Amino acid sequence: MIQNLLKLILLQMGLVLVSAKNQEDTINSWRAKFASLSNLVYQSKDANWIAIKKISKLSTDSIFVINAKNHGKTVHRIMNAQLLFLNEEGVLGQNEQKALFLNLTTGDTFHFNNVIKTYILEDLSRYALLFKDRRLKIYNSSGKMLLEITDVEDLPLSDSRNTLFFKNQKDGKNQVIAANGGQNKVVYSTENKIRKIQLISSGKQLIITEATTSKEQDRLIIFDTQSSGKKLLDLDIPKKSIVKLSEIQDGESFLIGARVESDESNDPLVEVWYGNDSYVNEHFMRFNEQKFWLWKPKSSKLQAIEVPKNNEVSSLNNDRYFMTYPPRKGHNFITSEPELNEAKVYDLKLNTLNDLGNLKLVKRIGKEWPLLLNHEIFCSADGKWFLASKDGVKWILYNCNGKIEYLIDKTGLEQPVFSKNGYYIYFESGDDLWIFNIKQKILTAAGIGKEKMTKITNYVSIRNKHTMASFLPTDCILVETLDRDQNVISYKLFDSGKWKQIIPPTENRLTNNSLIYNPDMTSFYTLEENYNLPPTLYSYDTRGQKLTLFDGNIRDNGAKRIRQEIYSYSAVGKNLNGILYYPTNFNSKKKYPMVVRIYDMQRHISNDYLSPNKMMPEGFQIRTLLERGYFVYLPDTTVGENGPGISALECVHNALDVVLKNPNIDQSKIGLCGQSYGGYKTNFIATHSNRFAAFISGAGISDNIRDFYSYNYAWNKPLYFIYNTVYQMNTTVSADMERYIKNNPILNVEKVNAPILLWAGKNDRIVPWDQTMEFYIGLRRYNKDVIALFYKNGNHSFMNETPEEIDASTKVLNWWDYFLKGKQDLPWIVKLMKKDAL
Known part of the structure; x- marks a missing residue:
């Protein structure tokens, strides 16, 4: 009976692991109990209303719309959606093809299906929906439909204030229509094809690009959206131009640019890359022809800007002086x-x-x-x-x-x-x-x-x-x-x-975009979290007094038991810190294994809420590890004169020297892991350190010289710049060959002396997966204990709850359990350790 009771207690803690399958189920079911608030926060114009998403695995994600004016006494719960506030009156949300409008005054909610796009018209207190059948409908805040328009060709444009603009065809003519819920108005009509309509960022001007019958020129027409569609400009532009208007001093003047994209054809047989090409396969950024004008709407003055051929022109926010340069x-x-x-x-x-x-x-x-x-x-x-x-x-x-x-x-x-x-x-x-x-x-x-x-x-x-x-x-x-x-x-x-x-x-951590304030800067709201505090919305007044506004009813009592310590040390001439988390059920009479995770500077994440469902860092579940009886250590690493690999080794060793004064850490059971830049550092340290019992490296560079001479298809550029920024080598391979060689993991792969798990996504366009394959092949050549996981559909990072993320996270925990805790019933690892198993 005592044994059964013990099992029950351990099961509730997520620690009973009967088999690999049960283990996975236990972890997932335990993680599913945790909810959190998203760091994406919406606010109404005057910040009287704040909307925030609650993320939960056990129930559908929801958006909560909170009345900040009455200190959260009024809260509306709606479906998870991308939101647009209609002043302080309502909120319009869309999730895929479902939409809703919540009237914040009455609390009434209106639901819609088969919606492609949503719009708000602030000045009119109206909103609009474009439906899958190409019908555009405009409603008032009480849910009454004011206007229905059929056969809308393309996505309408909205100035978000009072008008929608869209293209249409009628009686053989191409038209631009303005609609606001009253009578439609034809803003422009032509027999020519309308190539594009666009609004400038302020929404005050509508730009129409019209294809003419001329072989040399198209036409640019600009209307004032604020004065009944008055035509302001009619201008000939080069054929097939891309047009951009840049406001100067809040619309007093405009820099008009008309650029013709490069017409270099794509040869189906061969790509030609020239050694003097400053674009290097970025021809979508190159232009054959460019023309520029200064336009002053009030005086209707238009003046061509005559700069050297092929020069770019940028605004200095001045109507006389402009920056020009050969791009x-x-x-x-x-x-x-x-x-x-x-x-x-x-x-x-x-x-x-x-x-x-x-x-x-x-x-x-x-x-x-x-x-x-x-x-x-x-x-x-x-x-x-x-x-x-x-x-x-x-x-x-x-x-x-x-x-x-x-x-x-x-x-x-x-x-x-x-x-x-x-x-x-x-x-x-x-x-x-x-x-x-x-x-x-x-x-x-x-x-x-x-x-x-x-x-x-x-x-x-x-x-x-x-x-x-x-x-x-x-x-x-x-x-x-x-x-x-x-x-x-x-x-x-x-x-x-x-x-x-x-x-x-x-x-506390104030997450990105989580400081909210009204236009007068008299009321302030924050979304705050800490390692032991789930994200919570607070309000402050100008005296700094703080009140809880909304916590989503998230109860994570276990977070309060998490213990954290900050250790200080020096390396590469800098003062650094390491974050140590204690096992959740820590017993000072026991020793525990420790997992070390590296990337770069990490002190700033010491106040991240430790949700078991946190996506970052990939493949590394801090909270789960703590619950399963591990110390977790996050030391800072940075780059000194000797280069990124050697510097990381010094940083990690010095970080270990200070933390291992803790007598409860089992010095023989320490694992090191990292992903991306941290994967490179893990690879390097694995080739130079004997202080770890096991390693895990995800999507990391193994050969920095090959990487230096690589082309990156995610960013469409050679990778030279990475070695002046991320890796901080600040020189070329030929100029400092010795330092590149000393910081190259693959050249010392034979020195790895502990089992290493490698993983990468085969669709990774940031760090090519064959960098991981190269390290695997090197380890195999010298008969090292290695397993590599190559995910066919995986990218550089795995999104939460994808099959790749679930599998990788499970195998990562298996790896630590096997090599740091002595768990044996993991057949996929046993196949490696029993040399004749295959």
Whole structure:
């Protein structure tokens, strides 16, 4: 009886494993009990309503729409859908071909089937649905159908305010129709084919591209969507042009670009790749012909921009000065994106060019992998200034005419943001927020985040090719500060000349896009989580007082029992951290095996909620391992002068030295694993370390020299740039052959001295699966204990609940159980260890 009772207790904990099949069923049924809130949060315009998805395996995923104004007292539950808020009145959702509209005032819900597309018309409090039978219907918020239109050809366009536009044919003519629920209006009619209709980003102008009978020209027509469809422009453009309008200073002017795509034909027999091709199989980005104009709607003035042939033109948010350059000049994929070589500022009034020379991408020094690069050119809201860099390290302030105004002599300044009035430039950095006074030419620290990473959260960015207008829409500044060492985040608001604490320092994780606020910045809401706290929606007032708004009724009592410790150590000249999680039912009198997972810097994920259903990292279920009696350790790894592999080895060994002072870790039962970049590091460490009892490597590089000379079909570019960013070699193979060889796992594959499980998806276009095959073949050649799993339909990462993810996750747990806990009844592993089994 005692034995049966013990089995029952263990079964409830997910620890009874009678057979491989029962084991899988037990894990899946245990995981199915856990729910969570998605980090994708929707909000209405004034943030009176917030919608969030609850993810659950036991019941259909649902969206909860919460009234933030009454502190969550009103909550509506609707089907899982992609949402559009109709002001504060309603919410429109679509999931595949099902749609619904929830009236937030009355609580009434209207359901629809066979829906292709949904639209909102904010100014009219209406919404529209395009059905599978090509009928377009417009409704008011009470569910009354106001208009039905049949035989709609293509997907309509919506300015989201008051009008839908769509193409139609009638009496042999091609038409563009405007509809809002009242009487339809024919905006444009022609006997020619209408190639395309599009709205500019603000929705204020409708662009129609018409194919004419001319062999040389098509036609561009622009209408004002805000004044009864008034025609604003009629322009001849090159045949089959792709047209783009870029707003200058909030629509006062427009840069019009008409580009004709490359007509290089695809030879069915052979692809020809030229050694001087700066596109390298990216011909979809090449244009045979380009024409540009400046257009001023108010004065109806149109002026051609005459720049050197084949040059690109980008907006500087100024109606006189423009950036021009030969696209991709000298680009050899050393950087992920092309730098601007031979850049010039074109003066439209004087028809002159001011030479800027070569401009460099600026590294975001405060970031680890990926070492993100800023755009080259950042422009002010008024178009008077722009920032660029000559060395990729320091910013230069230019006058709009291209003359150097001032070199800002400080490194580490990231993401420039101009103030609304154009008097200041704010810089994010890894050490405080920095403010540059343009008139006085003085740079000062704001003093709100010394030695902390800062991020401006409320700026506007409008990109046009290699330039970006970056500015604050108001006089307020909302800044995030992050203490990387402690993983503590907070938010401060600069308003009326003072800094106010909005979100006090918290160790909780604020997930992406989870800081919500109303336009006046008087109410704030956050979605927060921690390793022992399921995602929860909170509200804050301007005094920083915090209230729970919505928790989804998620009860994870087991999370409260999770124990975490942070260990500090040094490696490759840097201070690093490792996150240690204790087995859930830890007993200080016992020793436990430990699984180590590596990738890059990991301190920032110490506050990730440890849901058993978490998709990332792939094939590595932290919570499940803790429940099954493992320590789990996540040490930081980074790159020093010796290269990524050697540096990772030093980081991991030093991380082990500090954590193994814990007497409850069984030093003879430690496993190491990683996927992608972590897979490469695992491969390398497996060839150089004797401190692990087993390894698992997923989708990792085994031969970095072959990878350096590879072409990546996921990104359509050679991989040189990866070795200047991710792997931080910052040189070529020929220039530093010795360091590449020393960091190459395959060249030491014969030194692997513990069993290793390899896995990869055969549809992986990021890390080719044959890199895993190469490592497997090398291990076989030297009679090492290896099993490789090649998933026929697998990509680089496996989506949760796919057959690939379920199988890989199960086999990963099997592997650790066999080699770290001595479990023997796993036939697929026994076949490896019993040499004659096959």
